[in-house]
Amino acid sequence: MMMMERTQSSARISRLDRMLIMAVVLLSSIFPVELFSNTTPVPKGHDGQYSGKQGQVLVVKVKSEDQATEVNGTFLKRTIPFFREFRPGEPDGYIGLLGIDMQDEPGTYDLAVEVKQGEQSKQLSFNVLVAKENFTVEHLTLPKDKVDLDEKGAARWKAEQEQVKQALVENSRLKLWRSNFVEPVNGKRTGIFGSVRIMNGKPRNPHNGEDIGAPMGTDVAATNDGIVRITVDHIFSGKGVFVDHGLGFYSMYFHLSEILVNDGDLIKAGQIIGKVGSTGRATGPHLHWGVKLNGARVNPYSLLDLPFKSGVTLPTAATIPIPETTSTP
Ligand SMILES: [Zn+2]
Numbered sequence: 374m375m376m377m378e379r380t381q382s383s384a385r386i387s388r389l390d391r392m393l394i395m396a397v398v399l400l401s402s403i404f405p406v407e408l409f410s411n412t413t414p415v416p417k418g419h420d421g422q423y424s425g426k427q428g429q430v431l432v433v434k435v436k437s438e439d440q441a442t443e444v445n446g447t448f449l450k451r452t453i454p455f456f457r458e459f460r461p462g463e464p465d466g467y468i469g470l471l472g473i474d475m476q477d478e479p480g481t482y483d484l485a486v487e488v489k490q491g492e493q494s495k496q497l498s499f500n501v502l503v504a505k506e507n508f509t510v511e512h513l514t515l516p517k518d519k520v521d522l523d524e525k526g527a528a529r530w531k532a533e534q535e536q537v538k539q540a541l542v543e544n545s546r547l548k549l550w551r552s553n554f555v556e557p558v559n560g561k562r563t564g565i566f567g568s569v570r571i572m573n574g575k576p577r578n579p580h581n582g583e584d585i586g587a588p589m590g591t592d593v594a595a596t597n598d599g600i601v602r603i604t605v606d607h608i609f610s611g612k613g614v615f616v617d618h619g620l621g622f623y624s625m626y627f628h629l630s631e632i633l634v635n636d637g638d639l640i641k642a643g644q645i646i647g648k649v650g651s652t653g654r655a656t657g658p659h660l661h662w663g664v665k666l667n668g669a670r671v672n673p674y675s676l677l678d679l680p681f682k683s684g685v686t687l688p689t690a691a692t693i694p695i696p697e698t699t700s701t702p
Contacts, residue, residue, distance in 0.1 A: 417483050418500030427506040428475040428567050428672040432679060435486060435497065436466040443489040446471065448501060449482055451668045454620045456548045470622070470679075471501065472666030475567040475579060479505040508567035508579065515656065520572045526608060533607045537615065540603035540636075545619035550597040554676040555643045557594045557626060558660045560587030566672045581670045582625065582663030589630060589658040591649040594642075596624050596662075596676065601638040601646070610661070611653025614646050624673065627661035628652050 425431045435444060435455065444455035444467045455469040471484065486497040522530055563584045570577045599618040606612050610627035614634060617623055630650025634640060651658045664673040 415496045415498040417498050418481075420486075420497040420499050422500045422502070423471070423484070424502035424504060425471075425473050426504045427473055427477055427479070427508075428670070428675065429473050429506075430666060430671050430675040430679065431471040431473065431501070433469040433471050433484065433486075433499065434466055435469070435488065436464045437488075439490070441467070441488050441490045444469070444486065445489075446484055446486045448484045449474075449477060452621070453484075453667050454546075455486070456620065470620075470666055472669030472671040473501075473503055474669035475506070475508070475581065475671070477503050477669070479503050506567060508569060509565060511565055511568040511570050511580065513570060513572045513656070515572060515654065517573065520575075520577075520654075522608070530608050533605070537603065537605065537607075541615065541617070541623065543602065543617075544621060544623075545600060545617050547619050549599050549617070549619035550622065551642060553642065554596050554679065555594050556674075556677060557596055557662055558585045558587045558591055558649060560585040560591065560649075560660070562674070563659075566674070582627075582661050583673050585660045585662060587649045587658065587660060589649060589651070591658075591660075592645045593626055593629060593647045593649060593660055595640045595644050595646050596664075596673070597642045599624070599640055601634045601636055601640060603636055604632050604634065607653060609654045611655060612647070612650065613653075616640065616646075621665075621667035623665045625661075625663040625665075627663070628655040628659060630658075 423431050423433060433446065433453075433455075437457075446453035446455060446469050448471055451472075453469045453471055455467040457466070458468045459465060467488075469486070480503055482501050482503065484499040484501045486499065488495045488497065563586060565580050566583045568580045570580055595616055597616075597618050599616040602615045602617040602623070604612075604614050610625075612629040612632050613625060613627040614629070614632055615623060615625050626647060628650055629647040629652060631648040632646070633648070634644075634646045640646060649658050649660050655661075662673045664671050664676060
């Protein structure tokens with residue numbers, strides 16, 4: 374008796390299921406707008422796949438034909454604002470620069486992209502494979518007082534960190550940078566981005582930028598257009614310049630002997646903003662060049678490899694995108 378009831382009820386449910394499935398299939402073919410619902414979850418990685426190493430910058434593309442009001446991505450809790458860019462010979466669409474932090478754990482993560490079009494929004498999902506970079510191990514011997522701060526030094530360092538944090542709270546919501554990035558100093562690239570630093574025998578924070586060796590007084594150029602957010606003279610970075618390029622992209626230039634810009638200055642790509650020096654914690658004259666992309670510490674040289682040779686950024690947004698499935702190195 375029990376058995377029969379169960380059999381009958383399961384047969385009823387499966388008939389109902391079949392009817393529901395057919396109804397959904399029919400409805401979605403008649404009303405394709407259903408695909409643009411706020412609630413439908415997208416299977417992870419459904420819209421494409423990207424891969425890169427720790428410290429790299431990935432160019433994520435979302436094709437579009439019409440106007441969208443806003444396109445934002447979320448990757449490892451970091452927000453990636455997308456911008457519209459037109460490139461000759463390529464489909465119209467949005468581009469997001471995804472920075473893989475030098476200390477993001479290798480693995481596969483979801484990049485969720487929300488495309489807003491007025492009241493409606495569409496969710497896209499990409500797989501991002503983060504591969505391990507083989508960073509070098511760097512042994513440094515420095516005067517003890519330059520490594521281990523006394524109480525006064527530690528307090529100063531803390532205040533300086535706070536000062537930078539406050540200055541960078543203000544950021545341009547407009548994309549200020551242009552197609553081409555400039556190498557700030559044409560010197561000897563040391564390749565120590567991300568290297569594990571052992572100072573006087575003790576492991577320290579990894580090196581969060583690239584060092585370029587050049588003679589004292591060599592011109593230092595801004596890598597792109599932007600606004601000088603803050604100029605500093607700090608215990609570790611020495612004389613430094615922080616440039617805001619908009620949409621969460623910052624570049625930093627440390628150990629300068631001279632700073633040639635002021636806080637709030639609008640600067641152009643290639644503009645000389647300072648001179649190479651060895652101020653702060655430095656063993657000799659060099660430029661420490663750092664880049665932060667939406668909170669990720671990336672290798673600044675990965676900017677020079679970006680495919681932005683002839684792109685023109687459009688001031689307004691576009692449509693419902695059909696995502697592209699590509700992978701960048
Ligand atoms: Zn450095």
